[in-house]
Amino acid sequence: MSWLLFLSDLIVPLTFFGILLFAFMKKTPVYDHFISGAKDGFGTVMTIAPTIIGLMVAVGMLRASGALELLGNLISPVTDQMGYPTEAVPLTLMRLVSSSAATGLLLDIFERYGPDSFIGRFVSVMMSSTETVFYTMSIYFLSVKITKTRFTLAGALIANFSGVLMSLWLTYRLFP
Amino acid sequence: MILLAIVVAAFTGNIPALTNAAIESAREAVMLCITILGVLSMWTGLLTVADRAGMVKTLSRKLKPTLRYLFPELGRNHPAHEPIATNFIANILGLGWAATPSGIMAMKALQKDNPSKDTATKSMRMFMVINMSSLQLVTISVVAYRTQYGSANPSEIIGPGLIITMATTVIAVAFCKVLERFNL
Numbered sequence: 001m002s003w004l005l006f007l008s009d010l011i012v013p014l015t016f017f018g019i020l021l022f023a024f025m026k027k028t029p030v031y032d033h034f035i036s037g038a039k040d041g042f043g044t045v046m047t048i049a050p051t052i053i054g055l056m057v058a059v060g061m062l063r064a065s066g067a068l069e070l071l072g073n074l075i076s077p078v079t080d081q082m083g084y085p086t087e088a089v090p091l092t093l094m095r096l097v098s099s100s101a102a103t104g105l106l107l108d109i110f111e112r113y114g115p116d117s118f119i120g121r122f123v124s125v126m127m128s129s130t131e132t133v134f135y136t137m138s139i140y141f142l143s144v145k146i147t148k149t150r151f152t153l154a155g156a157l158i159a160n161f162s163g164v165l166m167s168l169w170l171t172y173r174l175f176p
Numbered sequence: 177m178i179l180l181a182i183v184v185a186a187f188t189g190n191i192p193a194l195t196n197a198a199i200e201s202a203r204e205a206v207m208l209c210i211t212i213l214g215v216l217s218m219w220t221g222l223l224t225v226a227d228r229a230g231m232v233k234t235l236s237r238k239l240k241p242t243l244r245y246l247f248p249e250l251g252r253n254h255p256a257h258e259p260i261a262t263n264f265i266a267n268i269l270g271l272g273w274a275a276t277p278s279g280i281m282a283m284k285a286l287q288k289d290n291p292s293k294d295t296a297t298k299s300m301r302m303f304m305v306i307n308m309s310s311l312q313l314v315t316i317s318v319v320a321y322r323t324q325y326g327s328a329n330p331s332e333i334i335g336p337g338l339i340i341t342m343a344t345t346v347i348a349v350a351f352c353k354v355l356e357r358f359n360l
Contacts, residue, residue, distance in 0.1 A: 011314060015314065036224060038217040058177035107321060125336045130344075141304075144284055150301055152300075155352060156348070159347050
């Protein structure tokens with residue numbers, strides 16, 4: 001399984017190499033395109049910055065109030081049985097609804113336990129292998145006014161929950 | 177969330193901690209934005225290079241045979257093929273801004289052939305379930321957040337995330353194909 005960690009180290013440099021090689025072969029102005037793309041990225045961060053501030057404040061306050069612990073205490077009998085980190089439950093559920101709210105909870109976990117703790121690694125992998133199902137469903141189906149979705153939600157939820165379980169299993173396997 | 181926090185804090189006696197938490201979190205959020213400003217700009221810059229060099233187009237052409245397997249209803253040359261391919265490729269590369277418009281275009285193209293306009297077709301279901309099974313191979317923002325919080329090896333989660341992303345997509349396809357088998 002350690003080849004997966006090797007792959008982790010390789011993938012970003014390889015992506016750089018592949019894209020730059022492809023672009024040079026196509027004789028495109030690489031530097032100009034990079035600058036204009038980086039500008040877009042800059043703009044994106046600027047537009048999401050207020051959201052991040054708002055959500056992190058909300059999550060920070062929610063944690064200080066003790067609400068997350070209350071929820072945790074409520075469900076820990078079930079999650080402990082499965083070996084599922086209770087603190088990750090709010091994030092797991094929020095991930096399906098809103099990407100930015102999930103990010104707020106993810107950062108909260110990083111801050112409390114560190115990104116290299118078991119739960120920190122687990123939520124990192126989980127965030128990478130799940131999707132905001134409810135948000136995507138509503139946007140795409142609303143755009144063509146479809147109301148009967150014929151098990152689409154069931155399929156998406158099955159894919160996502162198997163992603164969560166595989167993340168948990170793989171984190172146990174890779175980072176004992 | 178904030179209202180909930182204040183109400184709960186009133187019950188648990190944590191009111192004094194709230195002000196500190198709010199101010200501390202706001203400060204932290206700005207620090208975080210500075211980190212991701214660098215990483216995200218670098219990444220979108222790189223992906224724009226790929227996009228403008230025609231990489232998305234080249235890759236979506238290679239996707240053609242796969243699309244025929246996934247959407248047998250559509251035949252060989254359906255106008256929905258192109259936006260579907262663009263949407264998948266954009267999602268795989270993590271180009272969120274390019275994924276949504278092409279996704280909506282794909283849905284509209286599929287809707288044209290739909291006999292009952294309020295019900296999803298098999299192709300729509302396949303497209304949506306794959307789309308929502310998480311396609312993005314490298315979630316660079318999570319790597320950036322890990323850097324900000326002092327991870328010794330921020331990128332170590334890319335490999336596992338990548339494998340699981342592929343596995344969930346296979347599960348999504350299998351789910352739809354099984355339903356089709358039973359004519360649901």
